[in-house]
Amino acid sequence: MVGAVLLRGGQVLGEGYHREFGAPHAEVAALAACPDAEGATCVVNLEPCSHLGKTPACTDALVAAGVRRVVFAVRDPHRAAAGGADALIRAGVEVECGLLREQAAALNAPFLWAETRTERPFVALKLATSLDGFVADEWHKSQWITGPEAREHVHWLRTGFDGVAVGRATAEVDDPQLTARGATVPRKQPTRVVFGRSGLLDPKLRLVRSAGEISSVLLVDPGSRSQAEDRLTGTGVRVVAGEGLVGKLHELRAMAIRSLLVEGGPRLAAELLERDLADRIYLYQAPILLGQGLAAFATRQPVRLDAAVRWVPVERKAFGDSNLIVVDRKICLPE
Numbered sequence: 001m002v003g004a005v006l007l008r009g010g011q012v013l014g015e016g017y018h019r020e021f022g023a024p025h026a027e028v029a030a031l032a033a034c035p036d037a038e039g040a041t042c043v044v045n046l047e048p049c050s051h052l053g054k055t056p057a058c059t060d061a062l063v064a065a066g067v068r069r070v071v072f073a074v075r076d077p078h079r080a081a082a083g084g085a086d087a088l089i090r091a092g093v094e095v096e097c098g099l100l101r102e103q104a105a106a107l108n109a110p111f112l113w114a115e116t117r118t119e120r121p122f123v124a125l126k127l128a129t130s131l132d133g134f135v136a137d138e139w140h141k142s143q144w145i146t147g148p149e150a151r152e153h154v155h156w157l158r159t160g161f162d163g164v165a166v167g168r169a170t171a172e173v174d175d176p177q178l179t180a181r182g183a184t185v186p187r188k189q190p191t192r193v194v195f196g197r198s199g200l201l202d203p204k205l206r207l208v209r210s211a212g213e214i215s216s217v218l219l220v221d222p223g224s225r226s227q228a229e230d231r232l233t234g235t236g237v238r239v240v241a242g243e244g245l246v247g248k249l250h251e252l253r254a255m256a257i258r259s260l261l262v263e264g265g266p267r268l269a270a271e272l273l274e275r276d277l278a279d280r281i282y283l284y285q286a287p288i289l290l291g292q293g294l295a296a297f298a299t300r301q302p303v304r305l306d307a308a309v310r311w312v313p314v315e316r317k318a319f320g321d322s323n324l325i326v327v328d329r330k331i332c333l334p335e
Ligand SMILES: NC(=O)c1ccc[n+]([C@@H]2O[C@H](COP(=O)([O-])OP(=O)(O)OC[C@H]3O[C@@H](n4cnc5c(N)ncnc54)[C@H](OP(=O)(O)O)[C@@H]3O)[C@@H](O)[C@H]2O)c1
Pocket: 126, 127, 128, 129, 134, 135, 136, 140, 141, 142, 143, 145, 166, 167, 168, 169, 170, 171, 173, 174, 195, 196, 197, 198, 199, 200, 219, 244, 245, 263, 264, 265, 266, 267, 268, 269, 271, 294
Protein backbone atom coordinates (compact mmCIF):
# COMPACT_ATOMS: atom_id res chain seq x y z
CA MET A 1 0.00 0.00 0.00
CA VAL A 2 1.70 3.14 -1.23
CA GLY A 3 0.63 6.78 -1.32
CA ALA A 4 2.49 9.85 -2.56
CA VAL A 5 2.07 13.61 -2.18
CA LEU A 6 3.77 16.34 -4.26
CA LEU A 7 4.45 19.61 -2.45
CA ARG A 8 5.93 22.99 -3.22
CA GLY A 9 6.29 25.81 -0.74
CA GLY A 10 4.09 23.93 1.73
CA GLN A 11 1.30 23.62 -0.81
CA VAL A 12 -0.08 20.27 -1.99
CA LEU A 13 0.22 20.04 -5.79
CA GLY A 14 -1.02 16.50 -6.31
CA GLU A 15 -1.71 13.22 -4.55
CA GLY A 16 -1.90 9.64 -5.70
CA TYR A 17 -1.91 6.05 -4.52
CA HIS A 18 -1.35 2.61 -5.98
CA ARG A 19 -4.93 1.53 -6.66
CA GLU A 20 -4.33 -2.08 -7.62
CA PHE A 21 -1.83 -4.60 -8.92
CA GLY A 22 -0.61 -3.51 -12.36
CA ALA A 23 -2.00 0.05 -11.99
CA PRO A 24 0.32 3.11 -11.99
CA HIS A 25 2.44 3.45 -8.86
CA ALA A 26 1.64 6.16 -6.29
CA GLU A 27 4.33 8.58 -7.52
CA VAL A 28 3.11 8.34 -11.13
CA ALA A 29 -0.52 8.77 -10.01
CA ALA A 30 0.49 11.89 -8.01
CA LEU A 31 2.39 13.29 -11.02
CA ALA A 32 -0.67 12.70 -13.21
CA ALA A 33 -2.71 14.79 -10.75
CA CYS A 34 -0.21 17.66 -10.86
CA PRO A 35 0.22 19.79 -14.01
CA ASP A 36 3.66 21.14 -13.00
CA ALA A 37 5.98 19.32 -10.58
CA GLU A 38 9.12 21.33 -11.43
CA GLY A 39 11.12 21.87 -8.22
CA ALA A 40 8.58 19.93 -6.12
CA THR A 41 9.13 17.59 -3.17
CA CYS A 42 7.63 14.12 -3.40
CA VAL A 43 6.72 12.49 -0.06
CA VAL A 44 6.02 8.76 -0.35
CA ASN A 45 5.87 5.87 2.14
CA LEU A 46 7.99 3.42 0.10
CA GLU A 47 11.27 3.98 -1.76
CA PRO A 48 10.45 4.82 -5.40
CA CYS A 49 11.14 1.87 -7.70
CA SER A 50 13.86 2.08 -10.31
CA HIS A 51 12.88 -0.81 -12.54
CA LEU A 52 10.62 -1.39 -15.46
CA GLY A 53 7.99 -3.82 -14.11
CA LYS A 54 4.26 -3.79 -14.81
CA THR A 55 4.68 0.01 -15.06
CA PRO A 56 7.66 2.27 -15.94
CA ALA A 57 10.26 3.14 -13.26
CA CYS A 58 9.00 5.79 -10.82
CA THR A 59 12.50 7.26 -10.45
CA ASP A 60 12.54 8.09 -14.19
CA ALA A 61 9.10 9.70 -13.98
CA LEU A 62 10.11 11.83 -10.97
CA VAL A 63 13.34 12.99 -12.61
CA ALA A 64 11.59 13.72 -15.92
CA ALA A 65 8.98 15.85 -14.10
CA GLY A 66 11.73 17.93 -12.48
CA VAL A 67 11.08 16.82 -8.89
CA ARG A 68 13.87 18.30 -6.75
CA ARG A 69 13.55 16.32 -3.51
CA VAL A 70 12.16 12.90 -2.53
CA VAL A 71 11.29 12.00 1.08
CA PHE A 72 10.41 8.35 1.65
CA ALA A 73 9.75 6.25 4.75
CA VAL A 74 11.12 2.74 4.15
CA ARG A 75 13.49 1.16 1.66
CA ASP A 76 12.03 -1.26 -0.87
CA PRO A 77 13.53 -4.70 -0.20
CA HIS A 78 12.08 -6.12 -3.46
CA ARG A 79 15.15 -7.33 -5.32
CA ALA A 80 14.20 -5.88 -8.70
CA ALA A 81 12.68 -2.62 -7.43
CA ALA A 82 15.39 -1.70 -4.88
CA GLY A 83 18.03 0.94 -5.57
CA GLY A 84 15.59 3.76 -6.31
CA ALA A 85 17.23 6.12 -3.81
CA ASP A 86 20.65 5.65 -5.42
CA ALA A 87 19.21 6.19 -8.90
CA LEU A 88 17.59 9.46 -7.75
CA ILE A 89 20.81 10.68 -6.10
CA ARG A 90 22.74 9.91 -9.31
CA ALA A 91 20.21 12.05 -11.19
CA GLY A 92 20.84 14.96 -8.80
CA VAL A 93 17.66 14.60 -6.71
CA GLU A 94 17.92 15.29 -2.97
CA VAL A 95 16.80 12.16 -1.05
CA GLU A 96 15.77 11.63 2.57
CA CYS A 97 14.76 8.28 4.11
CA GLY A 98 13.17 7.38 7.45
CA LEU A 99 10.19 9.72 7.92
CA LEU A 100 7.53 7.86 10.00
CA ARG A 101 9.53 4.70 9.37
CA GLU A 102 7.78 2.44 11.90
CA GLN A 103 4.26 3.43 10.83
CA ALA A 104 5.18 2.87 7.18
CA ALA A 105 6.75 -0.51 7.97
CA ALA A 106 3.59 -1.60 9.84
CA LEU A 107 1.41 -0.52 6.90
CA ASN A 108 3.19 -2.97 4.60
CA ALA A 109 4.34 -5.55 7.15
CA PRO A 110 3.27 -8.66 5.18
CA PHE A 111 5.07 -7.40 2.05
CA LEU A 112 8.24 -6.38 3.89
CA TRP A 113 8.30 -9.70 5.73
CA ALA A 114 7.83 -11.78 2.58
CA GLU A 115 10.56 -9.95 0.69
CA THR A 116 13.14 -10.74 3.34
CA ARG A 117 12.03 -14.04 4.97
CA THR A 118 11.42 -17.37 3.30
CA GLU A 119 10.95 -19.83 6.17
CA ARG A 120 7.20 -19.20 6.60
CA PRO A 121 4.47 -16.73 5.64
CA PHE A 122 3.75 -13.55 7.61
CA VAL A 123 1.16 -14.86 10.09
CA ALA A 124 -1.68 -12.67 11.37
CA LEU A 125 -4.30 -13.91 13.84
CA LYS A 126 -7.82 -12.58 13.63
CA LEU A 127 -10.25 -13.06 16.48
CA ALA A 128 -13.58 -11.59 17.57
CA THR A 129 -14.18 -11.54 21.32
CA SER A 130 -16.73 -10.44 23.86
CA LEU A 131 -15.74 -7.80 26.43
CA ASP A 132 -14.92 -10.64 28.83
CA GLY A 133 -12.56 -12.29 26.34
CA PHE A 134 -14.60 -15.15 24.87
CA VAL A 135 -14.64 -16.14 21.18
CA ALA A 136 -17.73 -18.34 21.52
CA ASP A 137 -20.46 -18.78 24.12
CA GLU A 138 -20.59 -21.72 26.52
CA TRP A 139 -22.40 -23.72 23.77
CA HIS A 140 -19.61 -22.98 21.25
CA LYS A 141 -21.72 -20.59 19.20
CA SER A 142 -19.70 -17.69 17.77
CA GLN A 143 -21.90 -16.43 14.92
CA TRP A 144 -22.05 -13.56 15.37
CA ILE A 145 -20.09 -11.86 18.11
CA THR A 146 -19.44 -8.65 16.16
CA GLY A 147 -21.85 -6.66 13.97
CA PRO A 148 -22.10 -6.39 10.17
CA GLU A 149 -19.59 -3.48 9.89
CA ALA A 150 -16.79 -5.48 11.53
CA ARG A 151 -17.63 -8.56 9.46
CA GLU A 152 -17.51 -6.48 6.26
CA HIS A 153 -14.05 -5.31 7.33
CA VAL A 154 -12.94 -8.93 7.71
CA HIS A 155 -13.93 -9.56 4.08
CA TRP A 156 -11.74 -6.64 3.05
CA LEU A 157 -8.92 -7.92 5.29
CA ARG A 158 -9.00 -11.31 3.58
CA THR A 159 -8.37 -9.69 0.19
CA GLY A 160 -4.91 -8.63 1.41
CA PHE A 161 -3.71 -12.13 2.32
CA ASP A 162 -2.51 -15.01 0.15
CA GLY A 163 -4.11 -17.53 2.49
CA VAL A 164 -6.93 -17.61 5.06
CA ALA A 165 -6.77 -20.40 7.66
CA VAL A 166 -8.70 -22.02 10.50
CA GLY A 167 -8.20 -24.98 12.83
CA ARG A 168 -10.11 -28.15 11.99
CA ALA A 169 -12.60 -27.67 14.85
CA THR A 170 -13.61 -24.24 13.54
CA ALA A 171 -13.97 -25.66 10.04
CA GLU A 172 -16.33 -28.32 11.43
CA VAL A 173 -18.30 -26.24 13.96
CA ASP A 174 -18.73 -23.01 11.95
CA ASP A 175 -18.59 -24.48 8.42
CA PRO A 176 -17.11 -21.20 7.07
CA GLN A 177 -16.60 -20.43 3.38
CA LEU A 178 -13.41 -18.41 4.14
CA THR A 179 -13.82 -16.33 0.99
CA ALA A 180 -13.59 -12.56 0.50
CA ARG A 181 -17.19 -11.55 -0.26
CA GLY A 182 -17.17 -7.82 0.51
CA ALA A 183 -17.32 -4.73 -1.68
CA THR A 184 -13.66 -5.19 -2.69
CA VAL A 185 -13.30 -8.17 -4.96
CA PRO A 186 -9.82 -9.72 -4.90
CA ARG A 187 -7.96 -10.51 -8.12
CA LYS A 188 -7.87 -14.07 -6.86
CA GLN A 189 -9.53 -15.56 -3.78
CA PRO A 190 -6.99 -16.34 -1.04
CA THR A 191 -6.14 -20.02 -0.69
CA ARG A 192 -8.20 -21.59 2.10
CA VAL A 193 -6.18 -23.53 4.62
CA VAL A 194 -7.29 -25.90 7.38
CA PHE A 195 -4.84 -27.01 10.07
CA GLY A 196 -5.67 -30.52 11.27
CA ARG A 197 -3.05 -32.99 12.45
CA SER A 198 -5.47 -35.89 12.05
CA GLY A 199 -6.64 -35.24 8.50
CA LEU A 200 -10.23 -36.02 9.54
CA LEU A 201 -11.90 -33.22 7.58
CA ASP A 202 -15.58 -33.79 6.84
CA PRO A 203 -16.14 -33.93 3.05
CA LYS A 204 -19.61 -32.36 3.50
CA LEU A 205 -18.19 -29.01 4.67
CA ARG A 206 -18.82 -26.00 2.42
CA LEU A 207 -15.16 -25.26 1.89
CA VAL A 208 -14.54 -28.87 0.83
CA ARG A 209 -17.51 -28.88 -1.53
CA SER A 210 -16.28 -25.69 -3.24
CA ALA A 211 -12.61 -26.74 -3.39
CA GLY A 212 -12.96 -27.37 -7.13
CA GLU A 213 -13.40 -23.61 -7.68
CA ILE A 214 -11.28 -22.09 -4.90
CA SER A 215 -7.84 -23.37 -3.96
CA SER A 216 -8.09 -25.24 -0.63
CA VAL A 217 -5.41 -26.95 1.42
CA LEU A 218 -5.56 -29.33 4.38
CA LEU A 219 -2.33 -29.31 6.42
CA VAL A 220 -1.78 -32.60 8.21
CA ASP A 221 0.91 -34.54 10.06
CA PRO A 222 2.98 -36.78 7.76
CA GLY A 223 1.43 -39.93 9.32
CA SER A 224 -2.12 -38.78 8.49
CA ARG A 225 -1.53 -37.91 4.89
CA SER A 226 -2.80 -41.05 3.16
CA GLN A 227 -5.89 -41.24 5.39
CA ALA A 228 -6.72 -37.61 4.54
CA GLU A 229 -6.14 -38.15 0.83
CA ASP A 230 -8.44 -41.19 0.82
CA ARG A 231 -11.14 -39.27 2.62
CA LEU A 232 -10.96 -36.24 0.32
CA THR A 233 -10.38 -37.96 -3.03
CA GLY A 234 -12.04 -36.09 -5.88
CA THR A 235 -12.96 -33.03 -3.78
CA GLY A 236 -10.14 -30.80 -5.04
CA VAL A 237 -8.70 -30.28 -1.53
CA ARG A 238 -4.93 -30.49 -1.64
CA VAL A 239 -3.53 -32.47 1.28
CA VAL A 240 -0.12 -31.20 2.38
CA ALA A 241 1.95 -32.81 5.15
CA GLY A 242 4.39 -31.00 7.40
CA GLU A 243 6.10 -31.76 10.68
CA GLY A 244 4.64 -29.61 13.47
CA LEU A 245 3.41 -26.07 12.96
CA VAL A 246 6.83 -24.91 11.75
CA GLY A 247 6.94 -27.61 9.05
CA LYS A 248 3.35 -26.92 7.99
CA LEU A 249 3.94 -23.17 7.68
CA HIS A 250 7.11 -23.85 5.73
CA GLU A 251 5.09 -25.95 3.25
CA LEU A 252 2.69 -23.02 2.75
CA ARG A 253 5.57 -20.65 2.01
CA ALA A 254 6.95 -23.16 -0.49
CA MET A 255 3.52 -22.95 -2.22
CA ALA A 256 4.04 -19.16 -2.57
CA ILE A 257 1.67 -18.31 0.30
CA ARG A 258 3.55 -15.29 1.61
CA SER A 259 0.95 -14.04 4.07
CA LEU A 260 -1.60 -15.99 6.10
CA LEU A 261 -4.63 -14.74 8.04
CA VAL A 262 -5.46 -17.30 10.76
CA GLU A 263 -9.07 -16.88 11.89
CA GLY A 264 -8.94 -19.16 14.95
CA GLY A 265 -10.00 -21.08 16.74
CA PRO A 266 -8.44 -20.49 20.11
CA ARG A 267 -6.51 -23.78 20.23
CA LEU A 268 -4.73 -23.14 16.94
CA ALA A 269 -4.19 -19.46 17.83
CA ALA A 270 -2.72 -20.40 21.22
CA GLU A 271 -0.33 -22.92 19.65
CA LEU A 272 0.91 -20.33 17.16
CA LEU A 273 1.47 -17.80 19.95
CA GLU A 274 3.12 -20.37 22.20
CA ARG A 275 5.67 -21.11 19.47
CA ASP A 276 6.19 -17.44 18.61
CA LEU A 277 4.78 -18.00 15.12
CA ALA A 278 2.33 -15.08 15.04
CA ASP A 279 3.45 -11.66 13.82
CA ARG A 280 0.21 -9.70 14.13
CA ILE A 281 -3.17 -9.90 15.88
CA TYR A 282 -6.40 -8.32 14.62
CA LEU A 283 -8.67 -8.30 17.67
CA TYR A 284 -12.29 -7.19 17.22
CA GLN A 285 -14.02 -6.60 20.53
CA ALA A 286 -17.81 -6.47 20.76
CA PRO A 287 -19.78 -4.83 23.61
CA ILE A 288 -21.29 -8.06 24.96
CA LEU A 289 -20.61 -10.15 28.07
CA LEU A 290 -20.87 -13.93 27.80
CA GLY A 291 -20.03 -14.85 31.40
CA GLN A 292 -18.51 -18.19 30.46
CA GLY A 293 -17.47 -19.61 27.11
CA LEU A 294 -14.47 -20.39 24.95
CA ALA A 295 -11.57 -18.15 26.00
CA ALA A 296 -9.65 -16.50 23.16
CA PHE A 297 -6.31 -18.22 23.91
CA ALA A 298 -7.36 -20.72 26.57
CA THR A 299 -4.58 -23.26 26.18
CA ARG A 300 -1.66 -20.87 26.63
CA GLN A 301 0.73 -21.32 29.52
CA PRO A 302 0.53 -18.63 32.23
CA VAL A 303 2.97 -15.75 31.82
CA ARG A 304 4.14 -13.56 34.71
CA LEU A 305 3.08 -9.93 34.31
CA ASP A 306 6.67 -8.66 34.46
CA ALA A 307 7.71 -11.18 31.75
CA ALA A 308 4.79 -10.51 29.37
CA VAL A 309 5.78 -9.30 25.91
CA ARG A 310 4.22 -5.94 25.13
CA TRP A 311 2.98 -5.99 21.51
CA VAL A 312 3.04 -2.79 19.48
CA PRO A 313 -0.36 -1.24 18.61
CA VAL A 314 -0.31 -0.31 14.92
CA GLU A 315 -3.97 0.55 14.35
CA ARG A 316 -7.20 1.21 16.27
CA LYS A 317 -10.59 1.60 14.61
CA ALA A 318 -14.32 1.41 15.38
CA PHE A 319 -16.70 -0.66 13.24
CA GLY A 320 -20.30 -0.14 14.27
CA ASP A 321 -20.48 -1.11 17.94
CA SER A 322 -17.18 -3.04 17.87
CA ASN A 323 -13.57 -1.93 18.24
CA LEU A 324 -10.59 -3.25 16.33
CA ILE A 325 -7.09 -3.16 17.68
CA VAL A 326 -4.20 -4.34 15.51
CA VAL A 327 -0.97 -5.22 17.31
CA ASP A 328 2.37 -6.42 15.96
CA ARG A 329 4.77 -8.71 17.84
CA LYS A 330 7.50 -6.32 16.72
CA ILE A 331 7.87 -3.91 13.84
CA CYS A 332 9.64 -5.56 10.92
CA LEU A 333 11.99 -2.90 9.57
CA PRO A 334 13.91 -3.38 6.34
CA GLU A 335 17.61 -2.36 6.35
N1 LIG B 1 -14.86 -15.54 17.64
C1 LIG B 1 -13.88 -15.92 16.86
O1 LIG B 1 -13.09 -15.10 16.38
C2 LIG B 1 -13.72 -17.38 16.53
C3 LIG B 1 -12.87 -17.72 15.49
C4 LIG B 1 -12.71 -19.06 15.20
C5 LIG B 1 -13.36 -20.02 15.94
N2 LIG B 1 -14.20 -19.67 16.92
C6 LIG B 1 -14.87 -20.72 17.71
O2 LIG B 1 -13.87 -21.54 18.26
C7 LIG B 1 -14.34 -22.88 18.36
C8 LIG B 1 -13.34 -23.82 17.77
O3 LIG B 1 -12.05 -23.53 18.26
P1 LIG B 1 -11.11 -24.63 18.97
O4 LIG B 1 -10.10 -23.91 19.76
O5 LIG B 1 -11.98 -25.63 19.65
O6 LIG B 1 -10.44 -25.36 17.75
P2 LIG B 1 -9.56 -24.86 16.49
O7 LIG B 1 -8.36 -24.13 16.97
O8 LIG B 1 -10.42 -24.25 15.46
O9 LIG B 1 -9.15 -26.27 15.91
C9 LIG B 1 -8.44 -27.17 16.69
C10 LIG B 1 -7.90 -28.21 15.74
O10 LIG B 1 -6.94 -27.58 14.90
C11 LIG B 1 -5.93 -28.49 14.61
N3 LIG B 1 -4.69 -27.98 15.16
C12 LIG B 1 -4.48 -27.27 16.29
N4 LIG B 1 -3.18 -27.09 16.48
C13 LIG B 1 -2.56 -27.67 15.46
C14 LIG B 1 -1.21 -27.86 15.11
N5 LIG B 1 -0.23 -27.41 15.91
N6 LIG B 1 -0.93 -28.50 13.97
C15 LIG B 1 -1.91 -28.96 13.19
N7 LIG B 1 -3.21 -28.86 13.48
C16 LIG B 1 -3.51 -28.23 14.60
C17 LIG B 1 -6.27 -29.79 15.31
O11 LIG B 1 -6.97 -30.62 14.39
P3 LIG B 1 -7.00 -32.22 14.49
O12 LIG B 1 -8.00 -32.52 15.50
O13 LIG B 1 -7.33 -32.69 13.12
O14 LIG B 1 -5.64 -32.60 14.88
C18 LIG B 1 -7.18 -29.33 16.44
O15 LIG B 1 -8.07 -30.30 16.87
C19 LIG B 1 -15.67 -22.90 17.67
O16 LIG B 1 -16.67 -22.86 18.64
C20 LIG B 1 -15.69 -21.62 16.86
O17 LIG B 1 -17.02 -21.16 16.69
C21 LIG B 1 -14.39 -18.35 17.24
